[in-house]
Amino acid sequence: MRTLTRSLATALCLALPAAAQAQQAAPVSRVLQALSASTWTAHTRYLSDDLLEGRAPATRGGLLAARYIAAQFERLGLEPAGDSGSWYHRIPVITHLPAPAFTVTAPTAMPLGYKTDYVAWAMRNDTLVHTTAPVVFAGYGITAPEWDWADFDGVDVKGKIVLVLVNDPGLRDSTIFRGRELTYYGRWTYKIEEAARQGAAGVLFVHTDTSATYGWSTVVGSWTGQQVRLETPPTSLLFAGWLTEGTARRLLASAGQDLDSLTARATRRGFRALPLGVTLDATVQSQVARSETYNVVARLPGRGPHRAEAVLIGGHYDHLGIGPAVDGDSIYNGALDNASGTAAVLTLAEAFARSGVRPDRSLLFIAFGAEESGLLGSGAFAERPTLPLRDLAAVINLDESVVYGRTRDIAALGTDQSSLGPVFTAAARAEGLRLSVDPGAAAGGFFFRSDHFPFVRAGVPSLSLEQGKDFVGHPAGWGAEMARTYGEKRYHQPADEFGPEFTPDGTIQELRVVARTVMSVANAPRQPTWNANSEFRAAGEARVR
Numbered sequence: 001m002r003t004l005t006r007s008l009a010t011a012l013c014l015a016l017p018a019a020a021q022a023q024q025a026a027p028v029s030r031v032l033q034a035l036s037a038s039t040w041t042a043h044t045r046y047l048s049d050d051l052l053e054g055r056a057p058a059t060r061g062g063l064l065a066a067r068y069i070a071a072q073f074e075r076l077g078l079e080p081a082g083d084s085g086s087w088y089h090r091i092p093v094i095t096h097l098p099a100p101a102f103t104v105t106a107p108t109a110m111p112l113g114y115k116t117d118y119v120a121w122a123m124r125n126d127t128l129v130h131t132t133a134p135v136v137f138a139g140y141g142i143t144a145p146e147w148d149w150a151d152f153d154g155v156d157v158k159g160k161i162v163l164v165l166v167n168d169p170g171l172r173d174s175t176i177f178r179g180r181e182l183t184y185y186g187r188w189t190y191k192i193e194e195a196a197r198q199g200a201a202g203v204l205f206v207h208t209d210t211s212a213t214y215g216w217s218t219v220v221g222s223w224t225g226q227q228v229r230l231e232t233p234p235t236s237l238l239f240a241g242w243l244t245e246g247t248a249r250r251l252l253a254s255a256g257q258d259l260d261s262l263t264a265r266a267t268r269r270g271f272r273a274l275p276l277g278v279t280l281d282a283t284v285q286s287q288v289a290r291s292e293t294y295n296v297v298a299r300l301p302g303r304g305p306h307r308a309e310a311v312l313i314g315g316h317y318d319h320l321g322i323g324p325a326v327d328g329d330s331i332y333n334g335a336l337d338n339a340s341g342t343a344a345v346l347t348l349a350e351a352f353a354r355s356g357v358r359p360d361r362s363l364l365f366i367a368f369g370a371e372e373s374g375l376l377g378s379g380a381f382a383e384r385p386t387l388p389l390r391d392l393a394a395v396i397n398l399d400e401s402v403v404y405g406r407t408r409d410i411a412a413l414g415t416d417q418s419s420l421g422p423v424f425t426a427a428a429r430a431e432g433l434r435l436s437v438d439p440g441a442a443a444g445g446f447f448f449r450s451d452h453f454p455f456v457r458a459g460v461p462s463l464s465l466e467q468g469k470d471f472v473g474h475p476a477g478w479g480a481e482m483a484r485t486y487g488e489k490r491y492h493q494p495a496d497e498f499g500p501e502f503t504p505d506g507t508i509q510e511l512r513v514v515a516r517t518v519m520s521v522a523n524a525p526r527q528p529t530w531n532a533n534s535e536f537r538a539a540g541e542a543r544v545r
Contacts, residue, residue: 027357031515034351037504040401040511043072043343047317048335048498055334056321057228057293057370058093065317065342066294069367072346073298076353081299081364081386089295091369091380092231094125097287098224100241105132106279108254112247118204119223120241122284123192125231129238131161131201132281137257138162138273139266140169141191141203144535147177148269149185155273158199158236161280162273163248164191167211169267176269182445184457184535189448196235202282203240206248206259213444216244228373230380231290239284251278293318295377296367297386300352302522304360309391311522312364312460313348313514314378315341315398316371316451320492329494336486336496340401340507342367348511348518359522361393368451371399378451382458390544393527394420395462396514397452402506404482407468409436410513413447417536418461419528420521427516431509436468456536459543461528463517465510 046052046068053061070087073080082089100120104110112118122129139151141164149169168186170177177183184190188205195203209215219242243251249259255276265271296317301307319334333339349365364387370376385392410433415421425435438446447453452462469479490496521528527544530537 027355027359028516028519030355031351031357031519032512034355035508035511035515036347036350037508039350040343040347040504040507041502043346044335044339044401044502045498047339047342048333050331050333054321054323054332055317055319057091057318057373057376058291059321061321062293062318062369066296066367066369069296069317069342069346073296073349073365076350078298078300078349078353078365080297082295082297083386087296087298089297089381089386091293091295091377093228093291093293093370093373093376094231095226095228095289095291096122096125097226098122098284099286100239100282100284102283103281104251104254104278105281107277110250110254115220115224116244117247118241118243119219120204120239120282120284121223121227122239122286123237124234125288126286127288128283128285130283131238132279133159133161133201135161135163135251135276135278135280136273137252137262137276138164139271140165140167140185141194142168142185143194144185146533146535146537151266151271152198152273155275157195157273159201161202161204161282162195162198162200163204163206163243163251163276164195165211165263165266166191166205166207171211172263172267184448187445187448192237192240196237199236201236201238202280203237205242206245207242208245228370228376230376230383232383239282252276254278293369293377295369295381298349298365300349300363300365301358302360302362303358304523306361308362309393309527310362310364310387311393311518312366312395312455313345313398313518314366314368314395314451315345316368316377317342318369318372318377320372326494332492332494333497335498335502336400336403337491338371338399339498340403341398344398344401344507344511347507348514351511351515359519361522363518363522364392371451375451375454379454382454389458389460392455392460394521395452395455395460396518397450397462397464398514399450399464400467402467402510403502404471404479404506405474405503406472406505406509407433407479408470408472409434409468410510411436411438411466411468413441413450413464413466414452414456414462416531417447417456417534418530420461420463420517423520423528424463424513424517427513427520430516431512433468433509433513436470438466441466457539459530459536459539459541461530461540465514468506
């Protein structure tokens with residue numbers, strides 16, 4: 001009898017881990033079963049309807065979209081998590097129309113032509129900014145201790161104008177930084193931030209087609225005319241702008257310098273900023289207006305010891321509104337970009353709410369506003385979150401769903417940056433999908449261009465879902481061709497409409513992977529961490545401190 005009891009006890013002990021695993025798997029299964037294809041289709045169809053007039057920020061259509069999303073969150077029984085216990089988180093917006101005038105005053109006078117030689121805009125919210133200041137060539141304008149890189153070391157640029165190269169040194173020397181894979185240090189946004197940290201009065205980027213990865217016409221199209229940004233406290237920077245390659249060469253030649261030789265020097269470790277003996281008189285007049293739009297924020301409370309923390313699932317609901325007519329249509333509906341992603345956020349929120357699953361950490365569902373204006377909604381939330389950033393464990397961004405059917409692969413930006421990568425890979429594997437990587441996305445710096453990125457800069461490990469390309473039932477290369485055609489004919493055009501080719505199958509497949517990832521992170525004993533070689537590791541460590 002004693003032997004039988006001992007054997008039974010042993011069998012029970014061996015069975016316990018399997019039983020525990022089954023209990024842990026059950027909640028995931030309930031969420032997966034609650035994912036509804038018709039829910040995604042209905043939300044996408046409505047949000048991309050002409051009735052919403054393209055959902056531009058601070059317009060009737062944009063407000064209709066925000067109210068609709070808030071009503072859906074309320075219908076699901078979620079908690080409002082915006083400002084003052086509401087569904088809405090305010091995005092203060094500055095709109096400005098710059099009119100700059102630049103002249104090189106020393107060592108010889110050299111007037112510069114707006115749009116032909118340079119573009120520039122004010123970094124203050126004033127109607128007029130002006131400085132006459134010396135120009136300092138600051139190489140790539142990078143301070144990166146983990147790469148032993150310090151372009152500003154030993155040189156005081158306070159009150160001066162810094163001239164910097166775009167991209168990072170890995171573009172020319174594949175043995176440093178990440179080679180041709182762009183790091184955040186190569187983005188113009190970083191160079192503005194670093195110039196402000198150094199106390200500079202202005203920053204100018206040297207444009208080349210190779211380093212910028214786009215032509216001068218793109219610069220002119222993007223940085224002239226009306227500009228929109230968040231209303232934030234001023235820094236030392238009065239203005240920022242771009243110089244054409246030819247203009248930069250002429251400016252450097254007036255100082256007895258050569259762009260090619262300076263670029264070669266700047267690509268070597270140990271380079272230090274170089275005063276040029278050139279003085280620039282810079283004035284930017286601006287027409288300035290203030291307005292606001294909103295993020296829509298909901299919370300599903302967790303039920304574990306980490307319930308004060310949260311995993312954020314978001315996507316932007318705004319698009320371009322009403323614009324120039326193309327083939328008689330002036331409404332830029334943004335069905336794929338990003339009614340489909342907003343609908344995916346709502347579909348996942350409904351699956352969690354209907355399933356009754358409550359993980360350890362809370363879940364935060366956000367529809368971001370003003371993404372198309374420069375990540376303004378996500379930037380505003382990262383600047384002024386409704387929960388401490390140390391309690392934000394991770395961000396999953398849904399920008400454009402998979403609308404053309406099921407795939408054999410799935411992709412996400414940021415899988416190489418943090419411990420979220422292995423979690424996401426395991427979730428994909430559980431759904432029978434392989435993780436694919438687009439080299440063009442890495443080289444083009446796409447990781448820095450969507451709503452997860454303001455949180456990345458703040459030190460929160462993040463992923464942004466990308467569409468797979470290997471579609472079931474189609475030949476190799478079909479998915480890449482569909483993406484190319486969309487980019488050429490529908491992206492940011494009135495033709496981005498809900499059409500008969502839209503199917504929920506690929507999105508539901510994608511959301512199954514997202515749901516598994518969210519559950520793993522929400523129930524993990526610790527928050528995700530940055531990889532040792534990530535340029536955002538220091539920000540992450542500071543955040544949790």
